[in-house]
Amino acid sequence: MLIATSIGMLVATLELYRSQSAQQALLATSIRTSGWVAYQAELEFVNTHMALEIARVIPGDAQLADLSLRMEILLSRLPILYDSEEGRMIAQIDLFKPRIQEIERLLETCLDQLQSLPPDAAARASAVSRWRDELEPYGPILKTMLRESVLFNEQIGERERQLAETPATIPVVLGFGSGGVLIMLLLLQLRRDRRALGEIRTARAAQQGLETSLKSLIDAVPAGIVLVRPGTREVLFANPRARSLIGSDGGHPDWAALTSAALAVSGETESDQGEDRKPLVLNRPDGRILSLLTVVRDMVWQAEPVKLIAMADLTKLRDTELQLVHASKLASLGEMASAIGHELNQPLSVIRLAAENALRGLDRSIGRDVTASKLVRIVGQVERAQRITDQIRRYGRLPSSQNQHFPLRPALDLAIGFVANQYRLAGIALLGSFDLPAGIEVSGDQTMFEQVIVNLLVNSKDAFAEGPRRSSAPLTVHVSAKIEGSVVAISVSDNAGGIAQIVLDRLFQPLVTTKPAEKGTGLGLALARKIVRDMAGEIVGGNRDDGATFVITVPFQIPDCAAPGGPS
Amino acid sequence: MPPRSVLICDDEPELAEEIAEFFIALGWSARIVNSGPEALRLLESGFSPTFLMTDLRMPGMTGEELIARVRRLPAHLRPRYVVVVTGHIWETMTPAEFDADRLFTKPIDPDALVAELDRMTGALPAGPYRGEAS
Numbered sequence: 159m160l161i162a163t164s165i166g167m168l169v170a171t172l173e174l175y176r177s178q179s180a181q182q183a184l185l186a187t188s189i190r191t192s193g194w195v196a197y198q199a200e201l202e203f204v205n206t207h208m209a210l211e212i213a214r215v216i217p218g219d220a221q222l223a224d225l226s227l228r229m230e231i232l233l234s235r236l237p238i239l240y241d242s243e244e245g246r247m248i249a250q251i252d253l254f255k256p257r258i259q260e261i262e263r264l265l266e267t268c269l270d271q272l273q274s275l276p277p278d279a280a281a282r283a284s285a286v287s288r289w290r291d292e293l294e295p296y297g298p299i300l301k302t303m304l305r306e307s308v309l310f311n312e313q314i315g316e317r318e319r320q321l322a323e324t325p326a327t328i329p330v331v332l333g334f335g336s337g338g339v340l341i342m343l344l345l346l347q348l349r350r351d352r353r354a355l356g357e358i359r360t361a362r363a364a365q366q367g368l369e370t371s372l373k374s375l376i377d378a379v380p381a382g383i384v385l386v387r388p389g390t391r392e393v394l395f396a397n398p399r400a401r402s403l404i405g406s407d408g409g410h411p412d413w414a415a416l417t418s419a420a421l422a423v424s425g426e427t428e429s430d431q432g433e434d435r436k437p438l439v440l441n442r443p444d445g446r447i448l449s450l451l452t453v454v455r456d457m458v459w460q461a462e463p464v465k466l467i468a469m470a471d472l473t474k475l476r477d478t479e480l481q482l483v484h485a486s487k488l489a490s491l492g493e494m495a496s497a498i499g500h501e502l503n504q505p506l507s508v509i510r511l512a513a514e515n516a517l518r519g520l521d522r523s524i525g526r527d528v529t530a531s532k533l534v535r536i537v538g539q540v541e542r543a544q545r546i547t548d549q550i551r552r553y554g555r556l557p558s559s560q561n562q563h564f565p566l567r568p569a570l571d572l573a574i575g576f577v578a579n580q581y582r583l584a585g586i587a588l589l590g591s592f593d594l595p596a597g598i599e600v601s602g603d604q605t606m607f608e609q610v611i612v613n614l615l616v617n618s619k620d621a622f623a624e625g626p627r628r629s630s631a632p633l634t635v636h637v638s639a640k641i642e643g644s645v646v647a648i649s650v651s652d653n654a655g656g657i658a659q660i661v662l663d664r665l666f667q668p669l670v671t672t673k674p675a676e677k678g679t680g681l682g683l684a685l686a687r688k689i690v691r692d693m694a695g696e697i698v699g700g701n702r703d704d705g706a707t708f709v710i711t712v713p714f715q716i717p718d719c720a721a722p723g724g725p726s
Numbered sequence: 727m728p729p730r731s732v733l734i735c736d737d738e739p740e741l742a743e744e745i746a747e748f749f750i751a752l753g754w755s756a757r758i759v760n761s762g763p764e765a766l767r768l769l770e771s772g773f774s775p776t777f778l779m780t781d782l783r784m785p786g787m788t789g790e791e792l793i794a795r796v797r798r799l800p801a802h803l804r805p806r807y808v809v810v811v812t813g814h815i816w817e818t819m820t821p822a823e824f825d826a827d828r829l830f831t832k833p834i835d836p837d838a839l840v841a842e843l844d845r846m847t848g849a850l851p852a853g854p855y856r857g858e859a860s
């Protein structure tokens with residue numbers, strides 16, 4: 159009975175071992191190069207473990223010879239973990255090294271003792287059991303290393319863990335004794351394993367499909383993408399955009415400059431969220447200076463851990479922003495063209511009639527002072543027309559790229575002056591309350607800042623024209639400015655019914671508008687945010703009471719004044 | 727020719743003044759107001775001019791609103807003709823859109839204006855402005 163059980167167990171154990179090896183081998187092909195060494199060590203550890211189990215049950219010469227071979231192989235694998243090029247890539251390998259060396263010493267002792275084992279089966283079995291118990295605790299180390307070294311496919315990783323844990327259950331089951339139950343359990347395990355094998359194949363197919371889609375995606379994106387082998391910095395792949403940015407194919411020295419610069423700026427502060435985008439300036443051999451924004455990420459490419467460098471061309475971006483500014487200005491200038499035309503026709507009418515009246519007065523030889531008063535009036539109207547054209551000129555001027563200090567109050571007055579007549583004609587009260595220290599200055603491009611205020615005021619004016627209002631209060635827009643700690647807060651609020659829900663959370667995105675095409679561009683607020691941010695400030699908007707409120711906060715200075723503070 | 731009169735409504739005082747002066751020099755009687763409600767008050771008080779000449783864009787009451795209100799006045803209080811003078815730069819406007827008899831755009835050519843008004847009084851039968859009484 160005992161012999162039958164033992165043979166049954168042996169057969170079952172060998173079956174289990176074979177199926178595990180097959181699965182491990184399959185896993186090995188999917189893991190391939192990356193973590194290969196860690197995987198080999200782990201595989202040999204499992205094999206040694208199995209040899210120990212077998213030799214413990216049947217401590218014959220053949221089994222001990224097999225065990226000795228397994229231990230030798232494992233011993234040869236271990237130093238590769240910390241001594242080879244590939245092994246060095248395992249995360250925190252230096253921390254693992256002392257523990258690995260402990261395993262090596264343990265194996266050497268076992269091998270020594272194996273040479274001089276007594277022929278007595280019971281003594282042999284107890285020696286093998288002792289070795290197994292001593293080696294067992296090191297299993298998790300190798301497993302951890304393997305996991306660290308490879309980016310597992312979710313399913314393969316799960317299956318791997320299951321496989322690695324299975325050997326540990328065998329001794330427990332053996333301890334229970336009954337051969338029949340054991341064999342049944344083992345057969346069940348075999349069935350499960352066969353099913354799992356199918357799952358692994360499917361997972362691998364899915365992984366390959368994913369890699370193909372990933373490649374076509376990377377080819378298509380407008381950002382430059384380069385895959386680099388971490389140690390050697392060899393360029394493994396570059397998408398068309400990256401090739402056109404650098405202007406040559408991989409392997410060229412320019413690429414080395416790019417990849418090492420990108421990896422260097424990405425540095426140690428590699429984090430996977432938010433602000434890890436690093437600006438990078440690159441001199442191309444043709445004299446072009448590229449200003450790139452780079453992101454570096456770890457990823458697995460064809461089963462190998464690589465660095466992915468993504469880069470956006472900032473010079474291009476800057477151009478686009480400038481175009482946006484221009485488009486927006488032209489558009490709002492168009493919006494205002496009719497108002498401007500109307501305003502210019504006003505002084506022209508007065509001039510025309512005053513000149514006519516003066517002329518007729520001359521005919522009827524009316525007093526010189528009457529004629530003189532007409533001429534004074536004409537000069538006044540010409541000045542008025544000139545103020546209008548000046549405003550348009552200010553508005554149309556190109557923005558300067560440098561920030562300059564400018565006095566806040568006159569800028570606000572100019573912006574308000576620009577829309578004042580439109581407001582008057584629309585019957586909207588435009589109230590200002592400024593609680594500012596004398597001479598307060600902010601830093602930026604004055605005309606751009608004025609444009610931000612004009613945009614807000616035009617938006618409020620449009621809002622009154624747009625929909626039915628809930629309140630019957632007089633149409634009012636309030637512009638206020640006051641110090642709030644280290645910034646000055648400029649707010650524009652109206653009682654025109656508020657911002658529509660559908661645009662509320664996308665207000666500052668370009669091309670978001672509720673207005674008809676001839677009136678709105680959806681660029682006003684997008685541009686406002688850009689301009690205010692260029693001034694190191696922020697703009698927010700939302701609904702309050704019965705209307706919209708926009709608040710700009712920007713840093714300020716007070717020239718010839720000790721400390722920026724509240725108004726005295 | 728009986729003395730003709732004009733009520734000039736423009737929120738731009740200097741312009742209103744110059745127009746008035748121009749007509750006065752031609753022997754017309756002219757009154758100036760700077761807003762729609764003022765014009766209505768003057769008309770309601772019995773000043774019944776040959777022409778009401780009004781701007782369109784004015785704060786408070788627009789020219790269109792003024793004309794609509796004028797049309798609802800009793801016949802004897804209405805001006806004979808309503809003329810719109812506007813600084814709008816659209817070229818497609820017609821006087822009918824504002825229910826006016828004529829439409830002039832700023833800057834006004836005074837001689838053309840007067841010639842046209844003369845033509846109107848000469849060519850059109852005398853009588854109150856043909857607005858529909860409500």
Ligand SMILES: Nc1ncnc2c1ncn2[C@@H]1O[C@H](COP(=O)(O)OP(=O)(O)O)[C@@H](O)[C@H]1O
Nearest residue numbers: 617618621656657671672678679680682683706
């Ligand atoms: N004061 C306001 N009241 C209500 N809605 C507003 C106000 N300001 C902005 N909005 C909304 O935000 C949208 C975007 O504004 P903006 O970026 O200036 O573009 P645009 O004015 O050309 O539409 C507007 O179309 C409007 O729906």
Ligand SMILES: [Mg+2]
Nearest residue numbers: 613617682683
């Ligand atoms: Mg706008």
